[in-house]
Amino acid sequence: MTNDQITSFDLIIVGAGTAGIPCAIEAAKAGVKRILVIEKSTVIGGTLHWTVGHLSGGGTNRQKAHGIKDSPEKHCAEVMRISEHSADAVITKLATEEAPKTLNWLESLGFPFDKDCPKIIFGHVPYTTARTHYANVARGGVVMLSLLLPLWEEWVKKGVITPLLGASLKDVLCENGAVKGVRVQSRGEAHEYYAPAIVLTTGGYAANPKFFAETLPEAPPLFSTANHTSLGEGIQAAMRIGAKFHHAEKHNVSLGGIETVPNSQRVDYWDAWASVFSSAYRKTREIYVNDDGNRFMNEDEPSADIRERAVMKQANWRFWVIFDEHALRTSCEENEPLVRQWITPEMVRSHAARGTYCRTASSVGELAEKCGLAWQNVENAVTLFNAQFQDTFANQEDEFGRAAFHAPLQEAPFYALRINASSLISFGGLAVNGDLQVLNTEGSPIQGLYAAGEILGAAATSGHAFCGGMLITPALSFGRLLGQRLGSRIKS
């Protein structure tokens, strides 16, 4: 029989991404002989192609080498503090216990850590200890994938891992309360594959506006910057056999996405991402106004969490950044561009000339009208802001608590850039126990069904907040852990 005709395996992994690839490799290493990996894309890697790849771990070899005292317990306690105890205590404990092992493993594979890491990073609420690890290139996930590929291919060549690419999970098959296989759609046809253990690693649903709206009806339409494959199909297939889905209400967003293709509700993280997520790394020369044209927050607020939540209180979870020619020029001169990738004033002007998301005008009132904002409100906001530069107001906090004022907004032309709070990841997910077994709505494990990665929801290891590195690190760790545990149990 050729591989194509075999339908029974020892282990089926659905999704060959961040969690799925290490799961397959570890299961193969542990002695499982027949592993089927079902992947709907024609290439493997999933969000590894897309992610920044900031990892976190307490007690890593790299921390020790840098004289940083840390431990999984401290890491876990900080995640619980940052998430205000809204993360799952059992899953977070497991994730933080496994994190240093995962980071040491990546190091052993030759992961090119940046020389300055581990570091405290301010893109999210910071840890108090330097425990964020990252690569010496921007796309850390791509480097990770390049290290995993040779291991993967070795087992594929040996016939231990059978990748089924371009095949999409449709249903999880059950018999007498236990899973027995999966139904997939491949080249227009349905196929069934069987195994006593199935691991779902199909990722989150942050690229699926419909499912997002169903699970969080009070939210405005989703602006997504997630991998296109993150449609929540694994979650929905598990729900159809009674799995419990929870924590959608813990959703949090990231700033600041720019919708360069009108009405696409898509944001390209690597092409147009405004550096408004935190003022820790740049001077805020601008003001923000909401859809009514009113200011609503201290633009200089350093906490990413406070900034994100302030935007989530505005209509449509979006706002306009208002700035002038002086702010544009000085931000580029000082290497602090408002949009990371738009590094010269000419680039910003060309976006303003052709974009609906960026506008320019010779007066503030005209700018507001071009953006569809109430011009009186925007003019009023700029006038009040500029008043801070008069002697009577100098060095005083304004009504939003802003104390840092670099220059008035008075040099034409003026600019407005629309920023959408965007979703890189999804917070809801499948409920699992400490063995990563998927639970049903009664809280009992569904026999033979396991899950790892973002399918568990960011809330499992981050609660309602963003905790640095607490998505990709648990995805890799839990994938590995399930491969090892199931491997030692299954061994063909």
Ligand SMILES: Cc1cc2nc3c(=O)[nH]c(=O)nc-3n(C[C@H](O)[C@H](O)[C@H](O)COP(=O)(O)OP(=O)(O)OC[C@H]3O[C@@H](n4cnc5c(N)ncnc54)[C@H](O)[C@@H]3O)c2cc1C
């Ligand atoms: C721009 C960006 C930056 C990020 N930066 C960070 C960061 O710095 N730190 C951090 O901790 N997290 C970060 N994240 C999040 C993190 O990268 C992801 O949560 C993690 O990589 C998800 O891993 P996963 O294995 O669950 O899913 P994926 O890696 O997406 O893998 C899922 C796989 O399943 C496949 N699949 C989906 N549906 C089906 C189906 N029906 N049938 C078969 N296959 C299917 C997909 O094609 C994919 O290959 C970032 C995310 C994004 C988008």
